[in-house]
Amino acid sequence: MSAVLGEPADSARAVAEGRFSAEEVTRTRQRSARVSDRPAPDLAADAGRLALKRAGRDPREIGLLIHANCYDQGVSFWNTASYVQREVLGHGDATAFEIRQMSNGGMAALELAAVHLSAVPTLTAALLTTADRFGEPRFPRWSADRGLVFGDGGTAVVVSRTPGRLRLVSTATYSEPSLEGLHRGDDLHHPPADPVAPLDLQARKRSFLQDVPVAETIARNEAGMLTAVKRCLEHAEDDVAGMAFVLVPFFGADLSHKQCLDPIGVPEERTLLDYGLGVGHLGPGDQFAGLSHLLDTGRLAARDRVLLVGVGAGFSWTCAVVEVAHD
Structure with a gap:
């Protein structure tokens, strides 16, 4: 498991340059965001090799590669997963998929890999990668949306049949397609006049909320997430109190509490909220980056369990419980 992140860019400087508002600094508590000038696929490849x-794995052992992202990968009409396959694995005895589950992509890839490993006897190991680079000015990372700031980075996880540092205990997915318009607005039938204008996710949400009340949107969002969480914990025969950590997307402080922490009922100290406030939202890679951080910093003990919560525009939620191996 690994994470390759950009360099920290200070929020105060973004405010001084007029790219981030003082109001949003207070609301999000975001200290910095990771920024990279490298293409997203190269960040994924670096994370994959690491x-x-x-994991002590030979690339020849990998028979499945799934690459998840939620933004432009640098070239149109191109298979990013095959590039990562060439760069990291260097062989053709693997199937490479690129998936677009937005910010739920990494978690969806984890569940898909588990299903493949269960169903295909000849498949022994899979490599999952995520990567996004939210390059300005096309993507104004500090102001494209309210309540969160976007960060650049790649992550990777090896999933296999043989025991490793972590054991996948359970997964669960739920979706609420009635909310897909929240990130579409009316662009599908009324394309913007300037296709290269900076993305404005706030405008898309305002368009959607003209027809769907805010309270109803919040209720559907919360119900969908909690459905996935509860099913995942039931499959694991555990509960939130039994989790050493709960990893949710790297949203800003206010949004993290309202959309994730408060509904689940988990305090900040059992999350990586503070870590995320120095990284920014990595798209589909937050949970893998967070888990890598916990392992790298020695914050997990044998038999500790961690609940990973994925949230993606669309809307979809994939959750997983992983357990630290014992000696």
Whole structure:
């Protein structure tokens, strides 16, 4: 498991340059965001190579590669997953998929990999990668949306049949397609006049909320997430109190509490909220980056369990419980 992140860009400087508002600083508590000038696929490839090295895996052992992202990968009409496959694995005895589950992509890839490993006897290991680079000015990372700031980085996880540092205990997914318009607005039938204008996710949400009340949107969002969480914990025969940590997307402080922490009922100290406030939202990679951080900093003990919560525009939620291996 690995994370390759951009360099920290200070929020105060973004405010001084007029790219981030003082109001949003107070609301999000975001200290910095990771920024990279490298293409997203290269961040994924770097993370993939590092994950294989840490897992002690030969690239020839990988029979499945799933690459998840939620933004432009640098080239149109192109298979990013095949690029990562060439760069990291270097062989053709693997199936490479690129998936677009938005910010739920990493978690969806984890569940898909588990299903493949269960169903295909000849498949012994899979490599999951995520990467996004929210390059300005096309993507104004500090102001494209309210309540969160976007960060650049790649992550990777090796999933296999053989025991490793972590054991996948359970997964669960739920979706609420009635909310897909929240990130679409009316762009599908009324394309913007300037296709290269900076993205404005706030405008799309305002368009959607003209027809769907805010309270109803919040209720559907919360119900969908909690459905996935509860099913995942039931499959694990555990509860939130039994989790050493609960990892949710790297949203700003206010949004994290309202959309995730408060509904689940978990305090900040059992999350990586503070870590995320120095990283920014990595798209589909927050949970893998967070889990990598916990392992790298020695904050997990044998038999500790961690609940990973994925939230993606669309809307979809994939959750997983993982357990630290014992000696």
